[in-house]
Amino acid sequence: MATLSKFAVIFLVDRKTLEAYNHSPDFYTEQFNQVIPERLYALAGIYFHQQKEILDIGAGIGRDLHYFKQLGFAVKGVEPVKAFREQCQRLDPTLAVIDDSLPELKQIKTEFANVLISAVLMHIEGHQLIESIISIIRVTAEGGRMVLSIRGSRDEQRERESDGRLY
Numbered sequence: 001m002a003t004l005s006k007f008a009v010i011f012l013v014d015r016k017t018l019e020a021y022n023h024s025p026d027f028y029t030e031q032f033n034q035v036i037p038e039r040l041y042a043l044a045g046i047y048f049h050q051q052k053e054i055l056d057i058g059a060g061i062g063r064d065l066h067y068f069k070q071l072g073f074a075v076k077g078v079e080p081v082k083a084f085r086e087q088c089q090r091l092d093p094t095l096a097v098i099d100d101s102l103p104e105l106k107q108i109k110t111e112f113a114n115v116l117i118s119a120v121l122m123h124i125e126g127h128q129l130i131e132s133i134i135s136i137i138r139v140t141a142e143g144g145r146m147v148l149s150i151r152g153s154r155d156e157q158r159e160r161e162s163d164g165r166l167y
Contacts, residue, residue, distance in 0.1 A: 040118055044147045052113035058120030062088030065095050103131035111141035117148045
């Protein structure tokens with residue numbers, strides 16, 4: 001088990017980002033379905049422990065959960081946007097997706113050998129990143145592996161998209 005000091009965390013994932021996703025879930029579902037992260041899937045195929053469960057933090061509409069489930073992985077997702085969790089269930093009613101979010105991941109009490117964090121940290125405010133990383137490490141088993149995608153840079157003058165999302 002990875003050991004860390006425990007910190008009290010009082011922040012939640014960015015409210016304006018959640019509002020944007022909740023306001024237009026069909027639009028974002030269509031956008032997400034247009035992107036197939038082939039490089040991300042290739043890296044996960046190489047580095048993830050085979051036959052071990054994957055935790056997808058920020059599961060979105062379930063695209064990646066569904067992909068890895070079809071490859072034979074056991075999967076679990078974390079997604080704070082209700083409309084996206086509902087989309088996961090429409091895609092595959094057997095997908096386990098819980099209502100939780102960074103930085104705390106309060107609902108995740110177990111550790112995972114494989115953790116996927118794709119296009120998530122860009123939605124976290126800068127002052128919440130350390131707490132988010134601590135939570136990610138907490139849910140990653142000793143010897144576990146994670147595949148993490150991050151933005152190459154962020155323009156500090158313009159951190160939000162026109163719809164209010166941190167991106």
